[in-house]
Amino acid sequence: MNVARHILATLSLIPASHAMADSTSYPLTLTNCGMEVHFQSAPNSTVTVGQSATEILYALGLADRVAGTSVWFNPVLPQFRDVNADIERIADNDPSFEAVVNKKPDLVATQYEWHIGPTGSVATRRQFHDLGIATYIMPADCDTKDNATGGDGTRIAAFSPDSVYKGINELATIFDVQDAGAALVADLEAREARAIANAEGLELxxxxxxxxxxxxxxxxxxxxxxxxxxxxxxxxxxxxxxxxxxxxxxxxxxxxxxxxxxxxxxxxxxxxxxxxxxxxxxxxxxxxxxxxxxxxxxxxxxxxxxxxxxxxxxxxxxxxxxxxxxxxxxxxxxxxxx
Missing domain, CATH: 3.40.50.1980 (Nitrogenase molybdenum iron protein domain)
Known part of the structure; x- marks a missing residue:
């Protein structure tokens, strides 16, 4: 069963009283990785810098809002192969600032703060914000993590999938697709529980x-x-x-x-x-x-x-x-x- 079907199956199990999340009220302000970001409405066009942001947007049913992608380690998940084929990959690795800006996005969503952050290899957040382009960094790369230490950063506390789920729910709120976000998180939590249970049965x-x-x-x-x-x-x-x-x-x-x-x-x-x-x-x-x-x-x-x-x-x-x-x-x- 692919992720999209998992989401629909999970959503069907949510009680009717909780199945429909509140709609996003715009203008929306979020604090993301230490910086306030503002949205007057749901972004129409997004460029992703990092495979994580790309695949989460696809899983939320937002492929039509993605204008360009970059920074890939593995092939896209099989269920997104068709939609991904129609979206420009502006770089396999780090894109240039100009290449991102030329896509005229409303939002740049990035996986790593070192790509778009205080000393971003692509650009700083301020450079994008000065052009009216919002930025969003996946919380998994800044919650419980200090990226000011150089390299890939240093964890100040253990990573938890909760930071991934936070990113999913916040992106779902930004785009006003909260139901899809809740269903995706529920599916991932169920898979996590099954994997742990399976491992416990191995008696390692x-x-x-x-x-x-x-x-x-x-x-x-x-x-x-x-x-x-x-x-x-x-x-x-x-x-x-x-x-x-x-x-x-x-x-x-x-x-x-x-x-x-x-x-x-x-x-x-x-x-x-x-x-x-x-x-x-x-x-x-x-x-x-x-x-x-x-x-x-x-x-x-x-x-x-x-x-x-x-x-x-x-x-x-x-x-x-x-x-x-x-x-x-x-x-x-x-x-x-x-």
């Missing part, structure tokens, strides 16, 4: 450990691995897995010697279409793990406990719930006899 070892490898600037360089408080940390916590990386940074670099010393039971590797770094390619990750004199001696490599996951699911997005499902399903096929 109590001391099971893992590391999540996103990519590396060079294959032999220290990899970008998941810190303990981000989306992968949430996935591991819900499945009762210990993260061998204890940093609060979102994606710290940690040497393979240190990772090998921790010797995690499972290595989760990111699968993505992006090719910014050599290690973006998942086959290169596998090749390195099996050939490097340090990594090939790790228990996870010797035992074949290497699990692939969409890179986008490793970010704080609605796909994090899909990543939870992916890992729970994969663990059910592995043996951990010790």
């Amino acid at each position: 070892p109590e001391d099971l450990s893992a590391v999540f490898w996103f990519s590396s600037p060079e294959l032999s360089a220290a990899p970008y691995v998941a810190g303990r408080l981000g989306a992968p940390g949430y996935i591991m916590d819900k499945l009762g897995i210990r993260n061998v990386i204890q940093s609060d940074e979102e994606w710290p670099t940690v040497g393979w010697e240190s990772i090998a010393k921790a010797d995690p039971d499972v290595i989760v590797v990111a699968h993505m279409d992006r090719r910014r770094y050599p290690a973006d390619a998942v086959d290169k990750k596998h090749e390195f793990l099996h050939s490097d004199p340090v990594t090939r001696e790790m228990a996870a490599v010797k035992n074949g406990h290497i699990i692939e996951m969409d890179a986008h699911a490793m970010s704080a997005t609605m796909r994090t719930i899909f990543g939870l499902e992916t890992l729970a399903d994969a663990l059910s096929t592995l043996s951990f006899d010790r």
Whole structure:
């Protein structure tokens, strides 16, 4: 069953007294990632900078309001393939400020504050606001997170899907489609509960450990691995897995010697279409793990406990719930006899 059908099915189960949410009252003012944003009416045209914002708008039935997309890690979800094919992808990675502005959007919705924020790589929020273009940053990238530390930021508290659900509900309010937002959140919450229940039924070892490898600037360089408080940390916590990386940074670099010393039971590797770094390619990750004199001696490599996951699911997005499902399903096929 695809997301759209899930939404309709979930909505049909909501009692009639609660099924219809209040309509948005404009003008609307929201505080988003520390800045007030104002809407005189629902935006007619939006440019997305980040796959998370794109897929949430599609899931809310708002594809006709999306004028352009950018920053993609994985193919769009299958149920949105047709609508996405008709929308211009203005950049696979970071778009230019001019490319975004030239689409004449009413709103720019972004996944990461480092793209559109105080020192945005695309532009600052003020630059867009000065042109009368509203901006919205997904709360999952600023709630419980300090992006002023550089790089991918540092979590000041553990990520929770509640920040994703907050973003869904706020976008639904901005566009006055609250019923679709409530149904999407209900569907994701149900999937989350099922994945956790399935994992509990596996009776995994109590001391099971893992590391999540996103990519590396060079294959032999220290990899970008998941810190303990981000989306992968949430996935591991819900499945009762210990993260061998204890940093609060979102994606710290940690040497393979240190990772090998921790010797995690499972290595989760990111699968993505992006090719910014050599290690973006998942086959290169596998090749390195099996050939490097340090990594090939790790228990996870010797035992074949290497699990692939969409890179986008490793970010704080609605796909994090899909990543939870992916890992729970994969663990059910592995043996951990010790």
